[in-house]
Ligand code: ADP
């Protein structure tokens with residue numbers, strides 16, 4: 509059988525952990541399986557590389573930044589091949605160029621187009637464990653690209669699909685997907701299974717646990733994704749479409765990495781409005797909750813991920829100096845589960861908790877599988893805990 513496994517940064521963070529992963533993969537190999545392993549960069553090394561780049565140039569070229577950060581994954585796969593070699597098992601590391609992992613040209617956020625499988629298959633036929641760099645690709649001019657932060661998950665599911673694997677394992681420091689981040693709420697419970705739509709909502713709302721695009725790839729090619737822990741053998745969570753109908757809150761995500769921006773200017777013009785929007789889009793800054801609350805002047809509010817803040821402030825400084833701007837750190841909570849819109853009790857209970865805690869939402873969105881609330885300020889984990897107790901436990 510062909511087994512595709514992905515291990516994240518924490519799982520390969522030091523020598524002992526690399527050897528632990530090597531041994532786990534060798535067990536599969538010694539049972540006669542073909543084993544393909546996708547790896548992320550060790551520990552926090554991607555952050556360290558980005559800091560090095562910014563230290564030498566605060567606005568580095570996107571091409572050179574991708575060239576730099578992809579070295580992190582190359583360190584992991586080559587060390588892993590050496591670790592496996594030291595344990596007497598033949599292994600080969602391959603980067604995106606060697607595999608031929610084709611992506612679009614967009615540095616920092618490229619999309620996978622096609623993965624050639626010949627090289628991987630040849631190496632497997634020679635009974636080697638194949639170690640593939642996650643997160644990276646090559647564009648049509650052979651430039652190195654990256655898939656966006658956390659993108660190794662997407663590499664892994666795409667490799668599993670290209671090789672027609674039955675499923676894709678994603679190993680990390682948690683033994684599955686929980687009813688909320690177990691590092692924020694200790695009573696969070698592990699889920700046995702989730703649909704692709706539910707998992708996509710959880711990931712897109714900012715739970716770090718899986719890269720949202722890996723779920724889209726899994727859904728498209730019907731690859732079940734099994735999340736497990738690198739550090740124990742407990743059963744994990746399987747993401748697939750099995751349950752026909754269900755109305756239940758599965759998971760709650762609280763995202764604190766959001767900024768509420770307000771821009772004011774005495775004159776309103778649609779040109780100015782479009783200019784702001786287009787300028788941000790050109791710079792890869794994605795906005796949500798965009799509202800202009802006056803028709804006489806410009807009074808625009810919107811939210812964006814905190815990671816965009818520095819870049820956004822630079823743009824304001826250079827292109828829109830005339831604006832009066834304010835920034836606040838805020839939170840968003842998303843309650844996720846199929847069909848929850850059909851059970852008004854869930855929305856009522858949620859609003860009750862907001863009322864008791866005197867919290868004022870700035871927006872409330874609902875759809876078939878999600879209730880999402882954005883707040884005016886940062887909210888504490890105790891609110892998450894109260895919602896969790898009421899809606900899940
Ligand atoms: P890796 O580095 O292996 O890619 P990540 O750090 O990206 O792993 O993802 C694992 C982390 O996701 C956990 O440490 C946990 O804090 C966080 N997380 C957030 N929400 C959830 C959730 N609902 N279930 C499990 N883990 C979650």
Ligand code: ASP
Nearest residue numbers: 548554643657658659660
């Ligand atoms: N090393 C990359 C990052 O830190 C990719 C990944 O971990 O999946 O974002």
Ligand code: MG
Nearest residue numbers: 516658716717
């Ligand atoms: Mg990750």
